[in-house]
Amino acid sequence: MSAVLEIQGLQKTYRSRKGVRKALDGFDMVVESGQVHGFLGPNGSGKTTTLRTLLGLIRxxxxxxxxLGREVPQSLPEVAGSVGAIVESPQFFGNFTALETLQLLADAGGVPPARVFEVLELVGLRDRAKDRVKTYSLGMKQRLAVASALLKNPKLLILDEPANGLDPGGIREMRTLMRNLAESGMTVVLSSHILGEIQLICDSVTIIAAGRRVAAGAVADVLAQHAGSSVRVRLESAQDLAASVGLLRELGGQVTVEDDHLMVSGIDRPSAITRALAGNGVFVSELSPVSVDLESVFLELTGTTPVAGEHRQVDQTVMAPTGPAQGGWGH
Structure with a gap:
């Protein structure tokens, strides 16, 4: 596979009365061709700044x-037609229908009219194509934004929070669409706070915190690197919890007491746990390994909690490289 997106040592500094703030501090990122790549980070981590810088909206x-193998921003005019992007919440003219909106964008970008109906079908808006956009829910506007970014059938699609406002069924449909696009040869970079979806849909991830990359690679590899040997220990009697803590710590375990069970790490062989407890008259009703997921890795690396549907910035950009009607890369 070849890289369709490469970032090395990216720096972005903001100066204000409060001093100098490094939004990006030597950030690196690589996305290989044909992948769905998750780009993750807490609020203020530099995620949106990275995307806007990459697309020539910030210097x-x-x-x-x-x-796509071309240096940017200097080569953006050459690659713009092969990149579709949505950064932050989309904005459309409310009195236009979805069909009219996409037809205008298609005409400005030299896209065949038939492609408008194809993308409406892809995002599930064909039955509502003649309704005014102002009647659309937030989720439907997100679908319309994705449709606009797909008009030119780009080689690289960059989506910032495409599931924002979607119900569970819509999220599932968006997941299927992203996988189908990747299978057709398109590369998708997906930013989202719904980490369970990222784990399901993405081949690889990059995690950013405080303007620096803190993890990158195949999803399975990132999870494996942070997988521990923790086990959940549930006892037959709640009264045995306190007594069990000392016994397990004597074995060298790190023990955390939860409401109705213990979390134990640092003991290589779970059988040692059962033997030690049974030898002291304490019996185990459950002993199960705890699998690591992307959300737990995210929390460990960034020290923050992901929030679905968090408040978005006021500045809003839809970047579907479709010509003058979009004002170049944004509007």
Whole structure:
């Protein structure tokens, strides 16, 4: 596989009365062709700044960036037609229908009219195509934004929170769409706070915190690197919890007391737990390994809690490279 997106040592500094703030501090990122790649980070981590810098909307202070093998921002005019992107919440003219909106964008970008109906079908809006956008829910506007980004059938699709406002059924449909696009050869970069979805849909991830990369690689590899040997120990009697803590710590275990069970790590062989407890008259009703998931890794690396549907910034951009009607890369 070849890289369709490369970032090396990206720097972005903001100066204000409060001093200097490094939004990006030597950030690195690589996305291989044909993948669905998750781009994750807490609020204020530099995630949106990275995307906007990559697409020429913010000027960096240092570093190297490339899209589809071409250096950007200098080569953006050459690659713009092969990149579709939505950064932050989309904005459309409320009195236009979805069909009219996409037809205008298609005409401005030289896209065949038939493609409008194809993308409406792809995102599940064909039956509502003649309704005014102002009657759309937030989730439907998200679908319309994705449709606009897909008009030119781009090689690289960058989506910031595409599931924002979608119900569980819509999230599942969006997941299927992203996988189908990747299977057709398109590369998808997906930013989301719904980490369970990222784990299901993505081949690889990059996690950013405080402007620096803190993890990257195949999802399975990132999870494996942070997998521990923790086990959940549930006892037959709640009165045995306190007594069991000391016994397990004598074995060298790190023990955390939960409401109705113990979390134990640092003991390589779970059988040692059962033997030690049974030898002291304490009997185990459950002994199960605790599997690591992407959310727990995210929390460990960033020290923050992901919030679905968090407040978005006021500045809003839809970047579907479809020509003058979009004002170049944004509007």
């Amino acid at each position: 960096p202070n240092g570093g190297r960036m490339a899209l």
